[in-house]
Amino acid sequence: MTADPDLLDDLLRLAAVGGADTDVAPDPAAARARWSGAPFVLVGVDQAAACLRARLPRRTRVVLIGHAGAIAPAWNVADLLGAEHVAVLPEADSWVMDLFAQRSGEPAVSRTLAVIGGRGGAGASILAAGLATTAVRVGHRTLLIDGDPLGGGLDLVLGWEEVSGLRWSALAGADGRVDPPALLGALPNRGDLVLLSFDRAELPGVPIEAMAATLDAARRGRDVIIADLPRQLDDAALLALQAADRTLLVVPAELRATASAARTAAVVAAHCENLAVVVRGPAPGNLRARDIAAALHLPLAGTLRPEPAVCRGIEEGRAPTADGKGHLAALCHHLISDLTRTPTSKAAA
Incomplete structure (x- = not known):
């Protein structure tokens, strides 16, 4: 530098x-x-x-x-x-x-996947939660970051609202002088899945210092980091986006949603090199996923079909893909496998 x-x-x-x-x-x-x-x-x-x-x-x-x-x-x-x-x-x-x-002493490689909705209510949070649950199920130590202060809360998606641990508000003063194992151990967790989300009384926004400290700790202590980020990127979301190895833009298969996603994609693409689209059905106008991806000038990473059982499970406190069954689980397994097998090169800064 x-x-x-x-x-x-x-x-x-x-x-x-x-x-x-x-x-x-x-x-x-x-x-x-x-x-x-x-x-x-x-x-x-x-x-x-x-x-x-x-x-x-x-x-x-x-x-x-x-x-x-x-x-x-x-x-x-x-x-x-x-x-x-x-x-x-x-x-x-x-x-x-x-x-x-020197070729020795390099830190263990972790992989970061960011998920952003192409419009409000696109289903990005459900996909992010499914990806994190799947990553743990296939053996990866995982951190799920809720970076959208105006979202419904990933703790609710997982059924973790009663799980104790620190939320963003407790990390408002965090900086680089935190102990990574201690930080990860203080967050809500079950097995190898750790969650950082908001509490219900918090003011909107994530302090950039807290995001930086969390990403630093996760790179040292997690294999996979999944970040659910807002469409309106604040400084903390930009930091997570820039650190991501891949970003997924979730777009409903609708004309207006595609138009909205085009504006979001233009902003996101300026901060990440590997951006792809996930198209969520149903398609009221019979728009095809590959046509939506072509209109956005993005590669198609996969499609999501309507799964009422997933929505019922969330209402009943069951995390998406927890049983490993269904189309969402299959897509998440494919995406996590692709993320973790992609070679990465960490150069000296």
Whole structure:
């Protein structure tokens, strides 16, 4: 992370010699989504103070780096930044080159899937809950994030409204100095499924610091992260969207819903590289799923058929796909399998 062109040139040269791919960010805002997932992070001295102001989550393997002369004023912020090393170039060229050449010590890979409704009432929350339940059923430690403050509440979809644990309001002051196992252990959970949702008295909105801390903890302690996000993206939702490996846009098979989803897709696509559509029936006008996907210029990830049993189950406190039966369960199994088998490459930021 640096906006210093001379420092960046030297780091890219050392990375090339070390045979490493790099992810370059000019400032903390650009680095935030990739901050926690990278094997290690080099912070240029020109961005040290900005990092402190941005309150990025605490993480290991951070190096404060700069040229001789320029780095002296930043020594006092290294500890505040949580930097494990301070590297002065060109004296530390060989050490930095070796760091880039290392292939061990990378964090365990977790996968993040975001779900967004193309319009209100599209069924995104039911799909998100079904995906999380399915992920656990096939053996993945999973975190389900309710990021839509105006939604009905994923605790109700799961039948977890009486399950004790912290909600978003309790994490309002959270930052990177939280212990990941302790955070995940304090949230509502059953087996390998952990939920972070809203309580009924909360003010709308998710603090971005709380979202960042939660994503950081989940990357270290969960295999799969499912995030149900609002159509009106706030800062916290943008952070989760940018961290997602894939995003699903749920669209009812209706003309007006497709028109609304087109506007949503245009906003979402600016923040994620892998966006696909899930079309939910029935289709009153006989619109075909592939035609809706073509109209949105998105790949079709799957379709959802009407399943009254799923809606009855939610009313009775049963989580979607809990029994592994039905069309929704089959779609969720396919989507989770596709998510977890897709190769991922975490580059140094």
